[in-house]
Amino acid sequence: xxxxxxxxxxxxxxxxxxxxxxxxxxxxxxxxxxxxxxxxxxxxxxxxxxxxxxxxxxxxxxxxxxxxxxxxxxxxxxxxxxxxxxxxxxxxxxxxxxxxxxxxxxxxxxxxxxxxxxxxxxxxxxxxxxxxxxxxxxxxxxxxxxxxxxxxxxxxxxxxxxxxxxxxxxxxxxxxxxxxxx
Amino acid sequence: xxxxxxxxxxxxxxxxxxxxxxxxxxxxxxxxxxxxxxxxxxxxxxxxxxxxxxxxxxxxxxxxxxxxxxxxxxxxxxxxxxxxxxxxxxxxxxxxxxxxxxxxxxxxxxxxxxxxxxxxxxxxxxxxxxxxxxxxxxxxxxxxxxxxxxxxxxxxxxxxxxxxxxxxxxxxxxxxxxxxxxxxxxxxxxxxxxxxxxxxxxxxxxxxxxxxxxxxxxxxxxxxxxxxxxxxxxxxxxxxxxxxxxxxxxxxxxxxxxxxxxxxxxxxxxxxxxxxxxxxxxxxxxxxxxxxxxxxxxxxxxxxxxxxxxxxxxxxxxxxxxxxxxxxxxxxxxxxxxxxxxxxxxxxxxxxxxxxxxxxxxxxxxxxxxxxxxxxxxxxxxxxxxxxxxxxxxxxxxxxxxxxxxxxxxxxxxxxxxxxxxxxxxxxxxxxxxxxxxxxxxxxxxxxxxxxxxxxxxxxxxxxxxxxxxxxxxxxxxxxxxxxxxxxxxxxxxxxxxxxxxxxxxxxxxxxxxxxxxxxxxxxxxxxxxxxxxxxxxxxxxxxxxxxxxxxxxxxxxxxxxxxxxxxxxxxxxxxxxxxxxxxxxxxxxxxxxxxxxxxxxxxxxxxxxxxxxxxxxxxxxxxxxxxxxxxxxxxxxxxxxxxxxxxxxxxxxxxxxxxxxxxxxxxxxxxxxxxxxxxxxxxxxxxxxxxxxxxxxxxxxxxxxxxxxxxxxxxxxxxxxxxxxxxxxxxxxxxxxxxxxxxxxxxxxxxxxxxxxxxxxxxxxxxxxxxxxxxxxxx
Numbered sequence: 001x002x003x004x005x006x007x008x009x010x011x012x013x014x015x016x017x018x019x020x021x022x023x024x025x026x027x028x029x030x031x032x033x034x035x036x037x038x039x040x041x042x043x044x045x046x047x048x049x050x051x052x053x054x055x056x057x058x059x060x061x062x063x064x065x066x067x068x069x070x071x072x073x074x075x076x077x078x079x080x081x082x083x084x085x086x087x088x089x090x091x092x093x094x095x096x097x098x099x100x101x102x103x104x105x106x107x108x109x110x111x112x113x114x115x116x117x118x119x120x121x122x123x124x125x126x127x128x129x130x131x132x133x134x135x136x137x138x139x140x141x142x143x144x145x146x147x148x149x150x151x152x153x154x155x156x157x158x159x160x161x162x163x164x165x166x167x168x169x170x171x172x173x174x175x176x177x178x179x180x181x182x
Numbered sequence: 183x184x185x186x187x188x189x190x191x192x193x194x195x196x197x198x199x200x201x202x203x204x205x206x207x208x209x210x211x212x213x214x215x216x217x218x219x220x221x222x223x224x225x226x227x228x229x230x231x232x233x234x235x236x237x238x239x240x241x242x243x244x245x246x247x248x249x250x251x252x253x254x255x256x257x258x259x260x261x262x263x264x265x266x267x268x269x270x271x272x273x274x275x276x277x278x279x280x281x282x283x284x285x286x287x288x289x290x291x292x293x294x295x296x297x298x299x300x301x302x303x304x305x306x307x308x309x310x311x312x313x314x315x316x317x318x319x320x321x322x323x324x325x326x327x328x329x330x331x332x333x334x335x336x337x338x339x340x341x342x343x344x345x346x347x348x349x350x351x352x353x354x355x356x357x358x359x360x361x362x363x364x365x366x367x368x369x370x371x372x373x374x375x376x377x378x379x380x381x382x383x384x385x386x387x388x389x390x391x392x393x394x395x396x397x398x399x400x401x402x403x404x405x406x407x408x409x410x411x412x413x414x415x416x417x418x419x420x421x422x423x424x425x426x427x428x429x430x431x432x433x434x435x436x437x438x439x440x441x442x443x444x445x446x447x448x449x450x451x452x453x454x455x456x457x458x459x460x461x462x463x464x465x466x467x468x469x470x471x472x473x474x475x476x477x478x479x480x481x482x483x484x485x486x487x488x489x490x491x492x493x494x495x496x497x498x499x500x501x502x503x504x505x506x507x508x509x510x511x512x513x514x515x516x517x518x519x520x521x522x523x524x525x526x527x528x529x530x531x532x533x534x535x536x537x538x539x540x541x542x543x544x545x546x547x548x549x550x551x552x553x554x555x556x557x558x559x560x561x562x563x564x565x566x567x568x569x570x571x572x573x574x575x576x577x578x579x580x581x582x583x584x585x586x587x588x589x590x591x592x593x594x595x596x597x598x599x600x601x602x603x604x605x606x607x608x609x610x611x612x613x614x615x616x617x618x619x620x621x622x623x624x625x626x627x628x629x630x631x632x633x634x635x636x637x638x639x640x641x642x643x644x645x646x647x648x649x650x651x652x653x654x655x656x657x658x659x660x661x662x663x664x665x666x667x668x669x670x671x672x673x674x675x676x677x678x679x680x681x682x683x684x685x686x687x688x689x690x691x692x693x694x695x696x697x698x699x700x701x702x703x704x705x706x707x708x709x710x711x712x713x714x715x716x717x718x719x720x721x722x723x724x725x726x727x728x729x730x731x732x733x734x735x736x737x738x739x740x741x742x743x744x745x746x747x748x749x750x751x752x753x754x755x756x757x758x759x760x761x762x763x764x765x766x767x768x769x770x771x772x773x774x775x776x777x778x779x780x781x782x783x784x785x786x787x788x789x790x791x792x793x794x795x796x797x798x799x800x801x802x803x804x805x806x807x808x809x810x811x812x813x814x815x816x817x818x819x820x821x822x823x824x825x826x827x828x829x830x831x832x833x834x835x836x837x838x839x840x841x842x843x844x845x846x847x848x849x850x851x852x853x854x855x856x857x858x859x860x861x862x863x864x865x866x867x868x869x870x871x872x873x874x875x876x877x878x879x880x881x882x883x884x885x886x887x888x889x890x891x892x893x894x895x896x897x898x899x900x901x902x903x904x905x906x907x908x909x910x911x912x913x914x915x916x917x918x919x920x921x922x923x924x925x926x927x928x929x930x931x932x933x934x935x936x937x938x939x940x941x942x943x944x945x946x947x948x949x950x951x952x953x954x955x956x957x958x959x960x961x962x
Binding site: 021029050064065114116140 | 198201211215220
């Protein structure tokens with residue numbers, strides 16, 4: 001997870017890659033939260049996110065031996081979760097709609113002004129094309145560089161920059177340039 | 183929006199707490215998969231990338247509520263089969279329609295085309311996208327329509343499967359068509375089919391209409407080769423209509439009239455398909471109707487009912503110097519509009535009641551000191567932002583705020599649990615709203631619950647609010663199903679309230695419904711009489727509206743207005759909290775009833791005037807002093823704002839010509855007076871039957887620009903609220919067509935509302951600004 005230093009887990013990861021079951025169990029337990037949060041950002045729905053994370057965990061078990069350490073483990077996980085989420089929604093023949101969002105936000109009782117606005121932004125993000133949403137979440141949501149995001153999505157860096165630009169253009173059209181909430 | 187803001191929002195985690203059990207399950211599944219992989223690797227000593235679910239993983243129990251791998255696999259299979267069946271079903275449906283039509287026309291045309299042959303004689307036509315059978319008119323079976331129905335049905339079936347429906351809708355095989363998809367279909371007993379029909383119908387309703395455009399686009403293309411084929415085949419009995427692409431509107435009418443014809447047939451006994459197909463389809467008609475609405479994406483086609491009314495026009499003061507209306511503290515219109523805008527359409531004009539939009543917000547008017555004089559009027563005059571030379575007169579009153587400790591209530595919840603309430607934004611939301619309301623009640627308050635549907639029953643005998651668990655249990659056991667015998671429910675609810683009547687508390691029936699009263703007394707007047715009689719006994723009625731698509735606003739307004747209550751529309755949990763918790767005291771405790779306003783304009787100062795909103799609250803001049811005439815009520819802390827637009831004498835903006843023979847005032851040389859108008863407010867205290875009067879002269883002193891005293895102290899607050907109220911009123915008028923607002927645009931509304939945002943403690947004003955933005959996008 002982002003707050004756990006990557007170095008500490010290096011040992012754990014390499015043991016899991018080699019097939020150490022105990023290490024793998026620790027790893028899944030540790031990273032479940034990261035995966036769940038990522039999945040939740042993708043679908044904005046707790047049950048879907050749980051299902052997707054579960055699926056991603058199984059895929060992780062299947063694929064961990066293929067992790068070569070050439071990219072950051074979290075980046076590798078993001079890719080896994082996002083692909084799982086995409087496949088999952090495809091198999092369900094529907095799209096995340098962000099319908100639960102407003103309730104989640106409503107539950108937090110801080111600054112309602114901001115809250116409504118944030119919920120609305122999220123709702124619009126979920127309406128973006130999948131690729132744009134993916135790039136936006138990786139760069140803006142996870143704080144990755146365009147380069148890292150490009151690696152995860154398996155596209156060129158310039159593609160990521162373009163997608164972000166497009167996504168922001170769309171959001172801007174809806175929310176306007178100047179926004180003085182809060 | 184700037185990058186930083188966006189980044190801040192997107193990077194913030196709003197994920198709920200992790201469910202420990204979900205994590206455990208995931209870890210276990212992953213572990214077993216991990217072990218399997220390892221074993222396999224050891225066995226083969228090669229990287230055999232096994233795709234699929236491991237045996238061990240299957241052994242680990244997965245609760246039914248969680249959709250694991252294996253169930254998903256099955257689902258994909260079943261979906262395929264049922265998807266095909268849905269197609270067949272749609273065809274049966276449409277085929278049924280055509281058959282009825284066919285019967286009418288058999289005697290007119292010598293050689294009608296039998297269903298089967300139509301299909302087989304159409305080589306090269308994509309069967310899935312084409313109407314299987316074109317008996318009479320093409321527009322009746324527009325491919326776009328069929329496409330929409332098919333897709334919708336497929337979605338519904340998917341949904342049904344996901345929801346774990348115990349019986350799956352199985353379409354009956356049709357003589358019109360047996361294609362490859364449908365071959366796997368079993369013929370199920372009819373009962374299953376009809377039972378499911380209700381489900382499908384509800385699903386249909388819940389689907390947003392916005393998507394329809396997208397669906398139409400590709401299918402319109404498919405229509406082209408088909409038309410060609412129909413022309414070539416020459417089999418069509420009505421060639422003059424073939425090839426002409428009738429507008430969707432006409433198409434809808436067509437279906438609607440067919441539907442009418444078919445309804446009587448629904449009474450017929452159900453017989454096997456081959457003999458009389460109509461009865462079975464009658465239950466499907468509603469969904470058909472909805473599907474058509476969806477296909478046209480025309481916003482006015484919902485079955486939400488609103489009272490039809492005309493917008494107030496400018497009146498000449500010389501001809502009609504007195505304006506009289508009743509107060510209105512309802513907010514239903516605003517929430518309904520918000521919901522419409524959020525779902526991507528502009529609201530229908532009759533749904534926009536400007537006074538309810540303006541009164542949705544709380545304004546900081548000075549509050550009176552005692553309960554004896556429950557409110558005092560605040561008047562502000564500003565220049566009209568949308569018309570030069572005109573002025574706006576804001577008349578605001580705020581009700582006396584009661585202390586929580588002095589309030590007791592005896593509440594009977596009357597909940598609609600009919601089949602139509604079975605939607606996420608209805609019964610579940612009702613339950614949650616009621617739970618919220620419970621939290622704002624005093625432990626000694628009494629609560630009872632009556633439900634109505636096909637039958638009416640007492641779910642909870644009067645119980646103290648402190649017995650939380652008991653009340654919750656009763657709530658949680660509510661299920662939706664059956665018809666809607668609203669009238670019987672209301673009677674029972676009033677009986678309960680009377681049984682437990684307490685002079686010292688507020689006795690109130692709270693009705694929660696989507697407004698469908700289709701069994702029992704459905705006559706509005708009759709119900710209204712009943713509610714009025716009970717009101718005189720001291721029992722109030724409040725109405726909470728839920729849901730969309732079948733919302734009967736007219737009925738709810740009638741009931742609430744005559745039952746001395748509030749009508750609110752609840753579209754989400756936020757709104758529930760606003761109405762039932764934050765404003766619980768105003769919604770529950772009346773401080774004045776029959777509040778009437780009368781304004782007499784001074785013809786020497788004002789040339790003409792127009793009341794913005796309150797069209798449905800109009801009273802006759804003589805009604806003002808008649809205490810027998812019912813009017814609106816005010817709860818503790820409620821604010822009511824009325825806005826007049828008027829043109830001072832001498833302004834060039836006068837739109838009504840002066841009368842030739844009554845212009846004697848000017849001739850006499852009377853100078854324009856300082857006094858614009860005279861305001862009179864009548865009200866009754868809740869337990870009294872004689873009204874009291876408050877009067878106040880409205881003069882140039884109330885003009886915000888001219889009053890130094892006001893500028894010093896109250897102006898900051900007042901002008902903020904005034905700006906905002908003006909923005910809301912402008913928005914409402916634009917939504918209604920903007921007859922008087924000139925070129926005042928959505929952007930002007932946003933700018934004005936920003937100026938009037940104030941500290942906006944709960945974010946309602948910010949939400950309003952966003953609504954205007956949405957409207958702007960939809961209006962393009």
